[in-house]
Amino acid sequence: MKRQLILEDGTIFNGEAFGSLEESIGEVVFNTGMTGYQETLSDPSYCGQIVTMTYPLIGNYGINRDDFETITPSIFGFVVKEYCDSPSNFRSDENLDSFLKANNIPGISGIDTRKLTKILRKYGTMKGIITKAGATDERASEKLAQAIPLTNQVEMVSTLKPYVSPGRGYRIVLVDFGMKHGILRELTKRNCHVTVVPYNYSAENIMRLKPDGIMLTNGPGNPKNVPEAIEMIKEVIPHIPVFGICLGHQLLALACGANTDRLKFGHRGSNHPVYDFETSRTYLTSQNHGYAVTKASIELTDLELTQIALNDKTVEGVKHKEYPAFSVQYHPEASPGPDDTNYLFDRFMKNIKNFKAQKEEV
The missing domain is CATH 3.50.30.20 (Carbamoyl-phosphate synthase small subunit, N-terminal domain)
Structure with missing residues (x-):
């Protein structure tokens, strides 16, 4: 036909x-x-x-x-x-x-x-x-x-109710904005006890779960169409280690006062080079997004630029200067693509460990 x-x-x-x-x-x-x-x-x-x-x-x-x-x-x-x-x-x-x-x-x-x-x-x-x-x-x-x-893509793909992927390790709340199963696989591989919650789950309800860490997942559309998530992140970021991926990265940046803008044709594929200022290395990454954090807007926030895209110099990673929160624009779980940046899940685990140790000292 x-x-x-x-x-x-x-x-x-x-x-x-x-x-x-x-x-x-x-x-x-x-x-x-x-x-x-x-x-x-x-x-x-x-x-x-x-x-x-x-x-x-x-x-x-x-x-x-x-x-x-x-x-x-x-x-x-x-x-x-x-x-x-x-x-x-x-x-x-x-x-x-x-x-x-x-x-x-x-x-x-x-x-x-x-x-x-x-x-x-x-x-x-x-x-x-x-x-x-x-x-x-x-x-x-x-x-x-x-x-x-469409302006409600996140609502269309997010889970309707919380559910648990049991484990004996750190307790992670995974906020589902359109989660790829690869993210959940990486957390369960590290024996985490993961509670997946809807995109509009409140900060109060998240804190009642007593998480050791919060994961902000990938998802579709414009991050500014998810204002409830931005407000939630503002409330939890001083209290719990946070790791954001893709849309979660953009939402974290917005919650910290940065801005996002639409790209001309986006980044979609498994071969995008990213430069990391902290390791002085270049990584090949898997990406899928049509919006990006604007570089100039980061300067007026408590965020620090950690990674950029080598093709067009757009923002690929940030971290908070005071709190144990960081995020990347690409997909470290790959699925598909190179697993060069899979170590970021281990960094998240390390942040949780250090944060818990500091609380015990206090």
């Missing part, structure tokens, strides 16, 4: 339909990863977005039971140059087409994804519609014009 991807600037891409036959409107973005399409499909940070994979062949190792980052995918569409309907891998349970159909995600293949990516890099991310071939340009343009950008 023929299908079209139409951008809000009027550009039309004609291709083949796969996955769900539903029509879908979302923000069109691109991911530069050569592998990891299953983790990309199941990353809640893509909620509301139509994802374009720049690597030309997608689906060749199928879909397996182990590489999901959430149970229910929340992306709005999937765009590829070529998809493989006969995967070859010993872990494969199904092909990409059947997975997308089962989760009601429309896909389009056979288009020039290089051309699409160059448009997005030049003009920035924009709305797009995946629709059946033959739809009039006027109808599609009208639908795109009427489509209101």
